[in-house]
Amino acid sequence: MPGKKHLHIESSGQLCIYCGACVGICPLNCIYLDETRITFDEKVCTRCEICVKACPVGAIEIG
């Protein structure tokens, strides 16, 4: 979608520890975690940045 910022979850194992904190707080329930696979619904996400703050290891970037 034009105008939407880029959201990136560093989930290749470099940063993300697959803890589910972002999944639980996302107000739109648009993040999915399955063992070591984490994805989010690009279309639903409003880039509210709440998940960025909820991540204990800084694995989510919006910019």
Next chain:
Amino acid sequence: MSDLKTDVLVIGAGPAGSMTAKWAAKNGAKVVMIEKRQEIGSPVRCGEGISKSWLEGVGIKPGRWINLEVEGARIFSPSEKVFEINEKDAGNEVGYVVERTAFDKQLAIDAANVGVDVFLKTAAVTMLKENGRIVGAKVKRSGETFEIHAPVTIGADGFESQVGRWAGIPTNISTRDMDTCLQYRMTNVDCDVRYCDFYLGKVAPGGYVWIFPKAEGLANVGIGVQVSKVTAMADARTYLDRWIDHHPGYAKGKKIDMVGGGVSISAPIKQTVADGIMLVGDAARMIDPLTGGGIANGCIAGKICGTVAAEAVHAGTPTKEFFQKYEKGWRALLEEKLYRNWLAKEKLVQLSDEVFDKVIDVLQGYKLEKLSVHNILKAVHEKYPEVTKEFEEFL
């Protein structure tokens, strides 16, 4: 795999799920419990500290999952004055440090032994609905999708909980009502195996640092920080690393494991049931908002939830009205304390380091008959009346 039918479908095999499944099966229901991970209880997302007074009541026998029994807890103020709570004062609130993987597995074994079918690597991906009621879930296993039909579905999918929201039960929480947590298992540290330690104040805004000993020299060193207090400069890990750097007894240690997760610190939510579905444990936001502990409440509610699930199956009435028996049952046991502790937490998160120091200063060496927010405030009131002004409603 072709579609399945069962009486009760439990989504999530954590303590709350296993407990619910067990009590539903014990009461004669056919139960399937699905778990998206390949190994129950792993990876651990837990400090592994529990009290022990509730275990017997829900039918959990002590086992090899106990690492050690502590004598008490120590609360450290920002200037590291210490308030010690021994087991007697705390009314059995302190207790065991456990091995969560073993604990969760034991509860799943207990469930399986009374007839629960457990499916691993099986994730619910959406709810099945019929005329507005939940009648099971669509699940995914190794890329294969199939349906599990059940008159009663249980959302026991933990903090992440999507089941409740898929079913239309409002379980969203705000950034004020969540702590973001990180924990290292550390070896070669100077922990004291007699105590669970808690450090309050700016070291962990809106939460605390915990040290739960696993053995001599081995401990869970973790932190919870209120999400609304996280800034772009510092996430939970930054705070925890900073705390460790400032404590030589831990800075010299080695990290052997890192886990994280979210903990809700909200007031009890208004609704935990709907037609065809009940929520239990973290999924129902049952974590104690003051301590962040959720295992006990999940198990206590799980026993009621499973029992009511079986009754609904036998009566053929898996309705929201029938499930009020669970809604009222768990609230009768837990709601008042959850609410009281939420109020206390709301105040605590506003306290300055200076006030924390004063409070702990008063409590140092003070003999409390029974540990409660009320008794603590009464003691503080005697020495620093100005500090307790804000807390008058508790006195």
